Amino acid sequence: MSDTPTPIFKDPATSLEKKTSTEIGSVFVSNYPAYSFWNDTDIEKALQAFQHPAHIDKPLGLYMHIPFCRKRCKFCYFKVYTGKNSDEIQNYLDALVRELEIYGSQHAVQHRPLKYVYFGGGTPSFISVKHLKWLVERAKDAISWDAVEEVAFECEPGTLSRSKLEAIREIGVTRLSVGVEHFNDDILKENGRAHVSKEIYRVQPWIKEIGFDQVNIDLISGMIGDNFETWKAAVEETIEFDPDSVTIYQLELPFNAVYSRHIREGEKLTVADWATKREWHSYAIDRLSEAGYMVSSAYTMVKKESSNKKFIYRDALWRGSDMLAAGVSSFGHIGGVHFQNSSRWAEYIGKVDSGQLPITRAFATSERERLIREMILQLKLGDISANYFQDKFQVDILDEFSEAYQRLQANGMLSVNDRQITLSRQGLLQVDQLLPIFYEEKYRDARYT
Numbered sequence: 051m052s053d054t055p056t057p058i059f060k061d062p063a064t065s066l067e068k069k070t071s072t073e074i075g076s077v078f079v080s081n082y083p084a085y086s087f088w089n090d091t092d093i094e095k096a097l098q099a100f101q102h103p104a105h106i107d108k109p110l111g112l113y114m115h116i117p118f119c120r121k122r123c124k125f126c127y128f129k130v131y132t133g134k135n136s137d138e139i140q141n142y143l144d145a146l147v148r149e150l151e152i153y154g155s156q157h158a159v160q161h162r163p164l165k166y167v168y169f170g171g172g173t174p175s176f177i178s179v180k181h182l183k184w185l186v187e188r189a190k191d192a193i194s195w196d197a198v199e200e201v202a203f204e205c206e207p208g209t210l211s212r213s214k215l216e217a218i219r220e221i222g223v224t225r226l227s228v229g230v231e232h233f234n235d236d237i238l239k240e241n242g243r244a245h246v247s248k249e250i251y252r253v254q255p256w257i258k259e260i261g262f263d264q265v266n267i268d269l270i271s272g273m274i275g276d277n278f279e280t281w282k283a284a285v286e287e288t289i290e291f292d293p294d295s296v297t298i299y300q301l302e303l304p305f306n307a308v309y310s311r312h313i314r315e316g317e318k319l320t321v322a323d324w325a326t327k328r329e330w331h332s333y334a335i336d337r338l339s340e341a342g343y344m345v346s347s348a349y350t351m352v353k354k355e356s357s358n359k360k361f362i363y364r365d366a367l368w369r370g371s372d373m374l375a376a377g378v379s380s381f382g383h384i385g386g387v388h389f390q391n392s393s394r395w396a397e398y399i400g401k402v403d404s405g406q407l408p409i410t411r412a413f414a415t416s417e418r419e420r421l422i423r424e425m426i427l428q429l430k431l432g433d434i435s436a437n438y439f440q441d442k443f444q445v446d447i448l449d450e451f452s453e454a455y456q457r458l459q460a461n462g463m464l465s466v467n468d469r470q471i472t473l474s475r476q477g478l479l480q481v482d483q484l485l486p487i488f489y490e491e492k493y494r495d496a497r498y499t
């Protein structure tokens with residue numbers, strides 16, 4: 051998803067402390083430096099980066115934000131709209147296509163093959179078959195998809211019909227990610243999810259029959275109302291569903307989520323603490339391992355026998371790929387510059403209508419910031435080689451960050467053997483809470499805004 055916030059860590063010394071209670075604020079690390087450091091003075095640098103011919107061999111991806119949902123989940127912080135009608139959706143898709151046409155005319159994009167496309171949201175599967183086919187046809191006119199190796203698509207079970215799934219397959223989707231989160235109806239309802247379990251069971255045979263290269267299921271450990279028994283049952287249902295991969299997040303309380311507002315207004319909410327969420331997550335890793343899955347990152351397990359274990363979007367993004375960001379509030383990266391689109395509907399549409407890229411904040415990274423960004427994101431894979439960073443950045447990370455690595459090693463979070471850094475299970479389960487130890491001083495007191 052596009053706009054995952056960066057956490058607050060007031061003091062790096064706290065990052066190794068056990069965070070027992072789940073407090074308001076985000077923990078998940080999706081980028082570096084934090085978004086609160088992005089600014090309008092660097093917008094010009096992003097625009098200039100688009101004007102420069104780029105290295106043709108550097109991977110280029112496209113993220114398309116479809117910001118519509120049936121209901122707003124109470125833990126959600128994404129930019130989503132729940133009441134837009136078909137005409138408004140068409141207006142938005144018109145703007146998306148215009149934005150892609152602007153991208154297609156930039157020097158940094160011309161003659162450069164797209165390697166991957168990611169439909170995120172929001173709920174991409176919310177839009178109709180007609181809208182979806184129209185969008186993809188126009189998008190391909192704007193920028194060629196001929197070299198695309200992966201098209202990933204997020205969906206919500208209650209928005210799927212057999213014909214919509216067929217259309218999703220027809221437009222070239224290779225990786226279908228189903229936002230299940232849990233199988234228990236009381237828990238789904240309590241957390242504001244739009245779907246119910248019978249909608250998950252209804253779509254499962256269609257997904258199998260239609261056949262996607264890869265099917266992923268998202269789960270969340272520690273949803274409000276969950277307990278160990280209901281969690282274990284959800285893990286069993288997941289195994290029964292038989293996806294190629296399972297992605298597990300631990301519930302957070304981002305500032306702008308409904309739950310966080312309720313807590314600030316004085317509502318008493320019982321939220322599983324971090325140790326509990328890690329324990330449940332760890333149980334799921336064990337159970338899924340028994341069922342034939344293996345760890346592919348701190349969040350994702352893939353089926354060992356699956357012929358396609360790759361997740362190109364994730365791996366490209368975590369290795370510093372350029373990515374075009376299309377849609378309201380989307381985040382992208384070009385030639386060393388992070389950028390984000392306007393998060394206001396009218397401003398976003400107005401800008402692309404006038405032929406401009408709708409960027410409202412950006413951040414031109416230094417070589418060191420790019421090194422730290424790649425290193426912390428790749429640590430989420432659970433296993434990195436210091437040699438990769440030596441070759442790419444001419445920096446020995448084991449030397450440069452020796453104190454941080456020694457501290458993490460002393461705390462049992464990772465081990466280092468033959469220049470290979472491997473996170474322990476405990477390290478994997480709380481990787482986002484460990485990463486700020488690598489941040490530069492000036493970025494440690496980061497607030498998500």
Ligand code: SF4
Pocket residue numbers: 118119121122123126127128130171172173206229
């Ligand atoms: S379906 Fe996803 S994007 Fe939509 S409100 Fe729920 S969590 Fe947010």
